[in-house]
Amino acid sequence: MRSLVLTGYRGLEEFLARHGVKAYVVLKALLDVSSESGNKSRIRLGDFDFKSVKKKLAEYGVDYNPALLLRSLEREYGIIETSYKSSNQHWWIFVDRDSVERVVAEFEGAEPEPEDPEIELLKIQIASIEPESLIRRLENLLHKQNLSITDKELFRSMVFNELELVTRLLKKASQYPEALSRDVEVLSKIIKLAHQVADRLRSPGSKSIVSRLMKNTSVVDVEKH
Numbered sequence: 001m002r003s004l005v006l007t008g009y010r011g012l013e014e015f016l017a018r019h020g021v022k023a024y025v026v027l028k029a030l031l032d033v034s035s036e037s038g039n040k041s042r043i044r045l046g047d048f049d050f051k052s053v054k055k056k057l058a059e060y061g062v063d064y065n066p067a068l069l070l071r072s073l074e075r076e077y078g079i080i081e082t083s084y085k086s087s088n089q090h091w092w093i094f095v096d097r098d099s100v101e102r103v104v105a106e107f108e109g110a111e112p113e114p115e116d117p118e119i120e121l122l123k124i125q126i127a128s129i130e131p132e133s134l135i136r137r138l139e140n141l142l143h144k145q146n147l148s149i150t151d152k153e154l155f156r157s158m159v160f161n162e163l164e165l166v167t168r169l170l171k172k173a174s175q176y177p178e179a180l181s182r183d184v185e186v187l188s189k190i191i192k193l194a195h196q197v198a199d200r201l202r203s204p205g206s207k208s209i210v211s212r213l214m215k216n217t218s219v220v221d222v223e224k225h
Contacts, residue, residue, distance in 0.1 A: 008178040009099040011077040016107065019069060024107045026066045027100055029056040030080070034094070046083035046091030119179050126169055129162055131186045138193035147200060155197055166190050 016023045033056050034047040053066055073079045074092065079100060084091040094100060137158070141151055170187040173180040 008096055012099055012103040025062055026069045027104050029053050046093045050090040119176055126183050129165055134190050141197050163194055
């Protein structure tokens with residue numbers, strides 16, 4: 001199962017933060033290899049291939065095997081995608097070349113583009129509800145063998161307070177799938193966990209008021225605010 005990682009431009013920022021200069025050099029090599037006119041004289045099976053990227057790194061004076069970072073860019077961040085693979089060749093295409101060009105330019109000293117103020121506000125609002133804390137509290141309820149009256153009261157309070165905010169923020173964040181992809185995943189996880197807790201509170205043959213509320217506050221049904 002894929003971990004909650006950022007994609008697009010934000011994912012590349014995290015990628016650079018994790019791997020530093022090596023990440024920058026590999027990203028630059030991908031762009032250079034895919035753009036070189038000499039590369040167009042032979043059969044191209046994608047934007048760049050492993051051998052050419054490694055050769056380009058050697059031209060930079062870098063003795064580094066890019067295999068692990070290429071795998072990470074494809075499997076974790078979804079920035080590149082395999083277009084052809086055989087016993088002696090591996091080609092990729094860019095899924096999001098614009099983000100690669102932008103983050104490389106900024107690493108080289110270009111001024112970063114200003115963030116959309118609506119996105120900035122959503123990030124602040126999402127951080128203010130402490131989503132990771134909500135996840136821990138819901139998981140704690142799920143791991144309990146039996147829910148006490150106090151547990152049920154605490155959950156009811158969450159449903160009518162924090163979880164109503166979660167659904168509003170989730171609907172808004174879903175309008176910015178690239179910039180807020182991780183936030184969408186985290187908020188969706190909160191709703192999923194809350195549904196699971198609500199299932200434990202169902203009476204035989206009927207749904208509890210809490211379960212019905214969780215259904216009514218899904219992303220699809222929540223009203224715009």
